[in-house]
Amino acid sequence: MKKKQVVLVTGASAGIGKDTAKSLIAEGYTVYVVARRVENMKDLEKLGSISLKMDITKEEDVVAVVEQIKKDHGGVDILINNAGFAIQGPVEEMAIEEARRQYDVNVFGLARLTQLVLPYMREKRAGKIINVTSAAGKVYFAMGAWYVSTKHALEGWSDCLRVELKPFNIDVVIIEPGAISTEFNDVSLNPLEEKYGSGPYGEMVKSFVKFSKETESTNNSSPPSVITNVILKAIKSKRPKARYAAGAMAKPIMALRKWGGDNVYDWIIQKMVR
């Protein structure tokens, strides 16, 4: 009997990661799920996954997860780098420590995990690495400097990795979600007004929060299943595309950025926070 493929999904305690994990379990993969809130993955355990606690910024956690999977199955066949979050706010007022934390989670944690799963894939000459970036890997908006720059970084990093790993038959695929209904907005928007609402960028911050919340509440966002579907498509494809954009606003806003050019894009995006 053919060995079941082993998938590791990061950020599976909520949102896109949890939804993707559910579908992968249903499809018969051996699924490892990781996040800090291990208690929020009990439902996935009941469905048949193995859940492990992992803060992606902690070397000891990341090493322990990969060692555990090596011991159980030899290694990871498919890595879904999904864990991430957004800090938003005016650059002038944001602490550099917060920005470092943003890079530690969205870029360096993911990169370290990828390094650790690669030897097994390289030796087998097979494997898939799915990196969840964002439409914000290609577009930008006020209040988003640190988050947007991590996702731009991840796009470039993933493109380099894709060509580097091609000779070893390992696919690197970028997933660019648009607006998706998850815990993401709560994590990033809730602290904003309290922190920056009365400062020099207060009015801009308030309009940004209002616009973002309206987008979510007026059904202008997609369910996580939209992203799960493209992740599954990429996993199952023998020749996956380099990148898949999906979810509310992803394709239109990326097209606006690409074809409108800097001035048109800046004008439209500034109206959003006026």
Ligand SMILES: NC(=O)c1ccc[n+]([C@@H]2O[C@H](COP(=O)([O-])OP(=O)(O)OC[C@H]3O[C@@H](n4cnc5c(N)ncnc54)[C@H](OP(=O)(O)O)[C@@H]3O)[C@@H](O)[C@H]2O)c1
């Ligand atoms: N929702 C959107 O509109 C949207 C749009 C574009 C891109 N994305 C991207 O999609 C990915 C998933 O986001 P989501 O929308 O599903 O958000 P979510 O519901 O907030 O889930 C984020 C996940 O990341 C995990 N995570 C955060 N910090 C972590 C850390 N230090 N160590 C380990 N895990 C950590 C969280 O787990 P714990 O808190 O339990 O650790 C959680 O499981 C992110 O990379 C995000 O940037 C989302």
